[in-house]
Amino acid sequence: MSHDLQxxxxxxxxxxxxxxxxxxxxxxxxxxxxxxxxxxxxxxSGSGKSTLLRCLAGIDMPTAGDVLFRHDNAFxxxxxxxxxxxxxxxxxxxxxxxxxxxDGLRMDVSAGGNIGERLMDRGDRHYGSIRDHALNWLxxxxxxxxxxxxxxxxxxxxxxxxxQIARVLVSEPRLVFMDEPTGGLDVSVQARLLDLLxxxxxxxxxxxxxxxxxxxVARLLTDRLMVMKDGHVVEQGLTDQVxxxxxxxxxxxxxxxxLAA
Amino acid sequence: MTNIATDPMIRAEQIxxxxxxxxxxxxxxxxxNNISFSVAKGECLVLxxxSGAGKSTLLRILYANYxxxxxHVFVRHHDEVVDIVHARAREVLALRRQTxxxxxxxxxxxxxxxxxxxxxxxxxxxxxxxxxxxxxxxxMLERLNLPERLWLLPPSTFSGGEQQRVNIARSFVxxxxxxxxxxxxxxxxxxxxxxVMDLITATRKAxxxxxxxxxxxxxxxxxxxxxxxxxxxxxxx
Numbered sequence: 001m002s003h004d005l006q007x008x009x010x011x012x013x014x015x016x017x018x019x020x021x022x023x024x025x026x027x028x029x030x031x032x033x034x035x036x037x038x039x040x041x042x043x044x045s046g047s048g049k050s051t052l053l054r055c056l057a058g059i060d061m062p063t064a065g066d067v068l069f070r071h072d073n074a075f076x077x078x079x080x081x082x083x084x085x086x087x088x089x090x091x092x093x094x095x096x097x098x099x100x101x102x103d104g105l106r107m108d109v110s111a112g113g114n115i116g117e118r119l120m121d122r123g124d125r126h127y128g129s130i131r132d133h134a135l136n137w138l139x140x141x142x143x144x145x146x147x148x149x150x151x152x153x154x155x156x157x158x159x160x161x162x163x164q165i166a167r168v169l170v171s172e173p174r175l176v177f178m179d180e181p182t183g184g185l186d187v188s189v190q191a192r193l194l195d196l197l198x199x200x201x202x203x204x205x206x207x208x209x210x211x212x213x214x215x216x217v218a219r220l221l222t223d224r225l226m227v228m229k230d231g232h233v234v235e236q237g238l239t240d241q242v243x244x245x246x247x248x249x250x251x252x253x254x255x256x257x258x259l260a261a
Numbered sequence: 262m263t264n265i266a267t268d269p270m271i272r273a274e275q276i277x278x279x280x281x282x283x284x285x286x287x288x289x290x291x292x293x294n295n296i297s298f299s300v301a302k303g304e305c306l307v308l309x310x311x312s313g314a315g316k317s318t319l320l321r322i323l324y325a326n327y328x329x330x331x332x333h334v335f336v337r338h339h340d341e342v343v344d345i346v347h348a349r350a351r352e353v354l355a356l357r358r359q360t361x362x363x364x365x366x367x368x369x370x371x372x373x374x375x376x377x378x379x380x381x382x383x384x385x386x387x388x389x390x391x392x393x394x395x396x397x398x399x400x401m402l403e404r405l406n407l408p409e410r411l412w413l414l415p416p417s418t419f420s421g422g423e424q425q426r427v428n429i430a431r432s433f434v435x436x437x438x439x440x441x442x443x444x445x446x447x448x449x450x451x452x453x454x455x456x457v458m459d460l461i462t463a464t465r466k467a468x469x470x471x472x473x474x475x476x477x478x479x480x481x482x483x484x485x486x487x488x489x490x491x492x493x494x495x496x497x498x
Contacts, residue, residue, distance in 0.1 A: 249283030
């Protein structure tokens with residue numbers, strides 16, 4: 001299988017567990033993710049999917065296990081990196097889209113500034129080109145160019161979420177983590193975001209891990225799916241195979257409880 | 262070792278499938294038992310048999326949408342042979358991008374995406390240049406009689422027949438070496454049904470290996486080069 005397949009994964013997760021005292025957040029999770037792949041994590045509230053995402057993204061420390069990220073042609077263990085190196089990677093090679101846009105935006109900085117900041121982290125210094133980039137991204141997420149100097153607090157929830165996505169994607173990260181990226185948005189905004197994400201994955205070849213409880217979103221956006229229950233992965237595989245021919249009792253229940261996912 | 266020059270495009274070996282319903286008392290529903298067949302380039306194998314014979318199930322197994330309980334499906338991918346049943350997820354994804362397509366009677370797309378973008382998308386995934394993808398998409402939509410005023414609209418408000426033609430355009434604009442067709446002409450009028458029949462036959466003659474399900478006898482007899490009758494093959498499980 002040599003055609004169109006990069007042989008090295010971008011991310012390797014090995015036996016990752018996160019316990020909170022005696023309680024299990026997530027337990028013994030292993031998988032690999034390649035460039036251009038979108039992995040969905042589904043399961044109901046409390047199944048451990050957000051805990052897992054927080055560990056993968058380096059926000060939370062696991063109790064056991066490793067997360068290896070391919071950087072400069074070598075795998076680095078993100079939990080043993082010096083804090084400054086990890087922070088730099090998080091700002092440049094990774095992007096994190098939070099469920100609540102307020103957690104991912106600087107609320108007292110203009111929309112243009114929120115986008116430009118990521119470019120400056122990446123090393124861009126030319127003010128004119130940063131502003132052009134910011135305008136271009138506002139347009140891509142369908143925020144009017146007249147709003148570039150407004151602060152996010154003046155935006156609706158849906159606009160804040162789109163601004164957060166622009167802020168994350170402007171620096172073209174290689175790996176994006178998203179926690180319920182379309183949760184709480186109305187249906188037409190959701191569709192707009194799904195299309196934007198789909199095109200970016202196709203054109204930029206970014207890899208993404210998306211946590212969602214919405215199986216329709218998972219079907220449209222992800223290539224592979226992991227189904228979590230009580231902190232464990234109970235089934236995983238091709239997204240359409242897991243949803244259309246589920247083998248585990250819990251996945252069968254999940255898939256049958258949805259209208260036309 | 263396999264011989265690439267003479268190997269079929271698909272070789273299904275001893276496929277069996279049953280569904281276990283864990284939330285209905287764990288009952289087992291057998292669908293098919295021990296089915297083997299192969300399909301070469303330039304062939305159109307039509308699956309026949311009554312409702313419930315397992316035609317759609319078998320087609321979905323060939324696409325790795327369903328997992329057979331036992332058996333193998335060997336598929337030619339470039340100059341290699343891959344067992345799609347046991348391949349890793351990312352290998353199946355690569356196969357689906359380049360070698361094998363599944364055309365159902367329903368169009369399933371992200372809302373709000375324009376018809377033209379939907380038809381271009383599979384080509385862009387295969388790195389066809391944007392301008393070429395655009396002109397090929399337009400001529401395919403024209404060929405399928407989809408009025409130009411609809412091209413920039415998302416198909417969610419289109420009629421069933423129009424949506425089906427968008428789906429066919431997207432799949433046949435840049436056909437893969439293996440095409441799996443599940444009732445692609447179900448809601449088309451007579452004129453458009455003929456256009457699609459011609460498209461299927463032209464794609465086959467250009468070298469594609471096709472496996473299809475068609476309830477309409479006229480379509481079935483026009484496109485088939487061979488039949489596989491599942492009602493006679495299906496033995497008691």
